[in-house]
Amino acid sequence: MSLFKNHFILTLLFWLGSFYIPVYAASPEQNHTVLIGGDYNYPPYEFLDDKGQPTGYNVELTLAIAEVMGMTVEFRFSDWAGVRKALQNGQLDALQGMVNSPERRQAFDFSPPHAIVHQSIFARRGEPRATSLEQLRNKEVVVQKNGIMHDYLLQNDVGAKLITVETHADALRQLAAGKHDYALVANLPGLYLGQELGLSNIVPVGKPFQAQQYGYAVLKGNDALLAQFSEGLAILINTGRQQQIYNKWLGPLQEQGLPWKQYGKTAAILSALLLLILGGTVIWNRMLRRQVDKRTAELHIQQQQLIQADKMTSLGILVSGVAHEINNPTGLLLLNLPIIREAWQDCEDILEQRYEQQGDFLLGGLAYSQMRDEIPALLTDMNDGAHRIKRIVNDLKDFSRQESDDFSEPFDLNDVVATAVRLAENSINSSTDHFSVSYSSSLPSVDGNAQRIEQVIINLILNACQALNDRNSAIKVRTFRQAESQQICLQIVDEGCGIEARNLTRLLDPFFTTRREQGGTGLGLSVSSGIVQAHGGQLKFESEEKRGTTVTLTLPVSGENL
Incomplete structure (x- = not known):
């Protein structure tokens, strides 16, 4: 195939x-300056910097295309509605960034896309979530005038009350100031502006949607100019230069985490400094207390090292292929x-x-x-x-991202198991042809760190894969609830080699392993048991040599479900 x-x-x-080939038969006049329009406040794609100069991903890409195609360009930036009207009136030759849609293709021609733009619904923290356009009915929604979502909502009436503004920044400022219910803006500019303007009380709700092609636009019929942009873009893509520009402007913003993680890091540093001051006071006054605190700190560091070492070991197995x-x-x-x-x-x-x-x-x-x-x-x-x-x-x-010890919130065990299975898919597929998962419906939530429990489940699944003798042996995973004990359970059953009776009591001992020759560290189950115990749960093992092993993970039901 x-x-x-x-x-x-x-x-x-x-x-x-x-x-x-025939598209390039015509070309613009030599030495003609091409007037390029752009939105003055649409970062990181295009915007005016502190000195009033055009900058951003679109600007750098346009300059690179002009260089390889021998073009002379001049930028004209204004609000989006203004530059779109200027293109329609022939006052501009092209817009360097415009979402392609069937309605817009009636008046404009588009180059191949140089980016994919997603849209997001932003709301104030604590306000009701809206994860789809249908949930905007009878709500006041701020959109950019003549932007793609303004066009879309006018053509597909969802029953929202539209409030139009010039820029994405205006939309987010009004929302942050307590005006209106939601703002519907492009995802990356929304995240960028929220961070730059310090609008900490607004957040995107739901996943980004409406993946839309974003490229150069010219008036319909201006094939010669469009051909130059298309050819220049193709050259930059083939040489890798477009990807470099994309990574410079858009890569860091796509990879960054939510702002609260930065706040968490700052709080952790301040907490560490406060602990040092407190520790110094205790050391000065009580020598015995100093020894206790020192030993506790050493054990804490060792535990963190073991957890991270095990995580990296599991991750190394997962990414080997x-x-x-x-x-x-x-x-x-x-x-x-x-x-x-x-x-x-x-x-x-x-x-x-x-x-x-x-x-x-x-x-x-x-x-x-x-x-x-x-x-x-x-x-x-x-x-x-x-x-x-x-x-x-x-x-x-x-x-692979390490979270802080005290991170705790309700989570769905079924979701965590599904993610763990997806991450371990490569090892599962290479070990067995008979893998099954059964999820109990309507499981109550569990309090704790979902990422840590995910680490435990991945480790247990990998152990089950390594215990199998051939691909005909099965692994069965299921979740269920023990109503009488208010416990949520995960059970992993493998038809592998089993565990010798004399080794069952040693499974959770640090550095105990029967696979040292294959690179085992003996840390996996010990670290997993520590994580589970920290969540108020327990790991239980039942095994019969040459017949298989059953591992049962139990966790207490979240307090809000009792």
Whole structure:
């Protein structure tokens, strides 16, 4: 199948090239200065810096395209409604960043996208959440005038009361000041402006949605100028320069955590300093207390080292089959696949016309009558696969991030188990053909650190995988509730080699392992038991040699569910 896909892609690129060449027949006048419009306050894509100069991802990308194409450009920045009207009136030659939509294509032509823009609903902390547009009915929603979401809500009436403003910053300021119910703005500019303006009382609610293609726009019919931008963008993508510019402006913002994590780090540092001062006072007054505190601090540090060492060991196993530096090629796939899909759609009419006139013909070594049904499915499979790669990498990053000891909040054990299974999928698939998970419905929540419990579950699943003798042996995972004891339970049963009776009592001893020759450290179960006990729970082991092992993890029900 992979050979077929490679052959198809090469053939498709050949066909695309044959239809693409005539676009460049015309070109703008030599020495003509191209007037580029932009939003003066749409960071990090485009905005005016402290000196009033245009800057941002779009600006740097435009300058790079101008360099490789030998163009002269001049920037004209204003509010979004103003620059959009100026393009319509012919006062500007192009906008360097505009979301592509069917309605806008009636008046404008678009280059291939150089970014994907998501939208988010922002609300004040403590206010009711709205995770979909349908939940905005009868609510006051602030949007940017003539922006893509303003267009969308006007064309698809969801019953919201729209309040329009010039910029995303105005929308977020009004929301932070207690005006209106929600702000509907682009995700990255919303996060950027919220941090830059110190608007700590507003947060995005729900996941980003409405993935939209974002690229250069010209008046309909200005094919020559559009061709120059498209060709320049293709050159930058192929040389990797576009990705460098993208990573510089958008990469750090996409990778950063929520603002409260920064506050947590600052609080941890201040707490450590306060503890040092307090410890110095105690040492000065009570020598015995000094020894106790010193020993307690040493044990605490050792525990943290063991936990992190075990986490890194598990993470090393998980990523052993993953290639290095997959983020950049995955990003290129997600950027290029929609372009290829549109190119195929543009080709379909021509190919169908040939099919009707001349009958069936070969395309990519197969009959066109078969390929026209296969190609959309192949493109969908590739796009889904690229999203799956990105999701797995993000899960691995979250898993490897160390959280503070006192982090505690209610969580759903089913969700944590699902994430752990997804992270351990590579080891599971390489160990057994018979893996099953059964989730109990309506489980009450558990109080604690979801990431720590996730670490325990991953370690238990990996141990079960390593205990199997062949792929026909099964692993069964299930969650359930013990109503009589107010306990939430996770049970992992493997049909592996089992554990000798004399070793069962030593399983939780630090540094005890029967797999030292295979690189085992003997820390996994000891650290896991400590984490579970810190949550008020317990690990129980039942095993019969050569028949398998059953591990039961019990945790107390959250206090709010008692």
